[in-house]
Amino acid sequence: MSVAAAFAGMRSVAPVVFRAGCPDCRGRFELAASALRLAIGASSRTTFYSFTCPECGAAVRKPAGERIVELLTGGGVRTLRLHSTL
Numbered sequence: 001m002s003v004a005a006a007f008a009g010m011r012s013v014a015p016v017v018f019r020a021g022c023p024d025c026r027g028r029f030e031l032a033a034s035a036l037r038l039a040i041g042a043s044s045r046t047t048f049y050s051f052t053c054p055e056c057g058a059a060v061r062k063p064a065g066e067r068i069v070e071l072l073t074g075g076g077v078r079t080l081r082l083h084s085t086l
Contacts, residue, residue: 016075020051020060027055033076038064041082049077 017030031051038049049072050061064072073079 018072018075018077022053022056022058022060024058024060025053025056027053029054033072034078036072036077038069038072038077038079039082040064040069040079046082 016033018033018036019028020031020036021028031054035054036049036051039047041047044063044065047064047069048061049064049068050059052058053060
């Protein structure tokens, strides 16, 4: 079977985008998964996502609860797992 035949029935998939807002400039925008980073820590205090505001350039860091973690990881956001040194 050729590669063309194997993929003949597949359609292109629209890229995942996430709505976000900047607390500094109050801008509202959509970001691709590649523009976000997710850090998963040992507690809710150390679990967050971050991005750079495309409007003002501010570094934004927001807490990520279980549902946000699920949505971001399912959407292909790069994830860093933070481990305790103890």
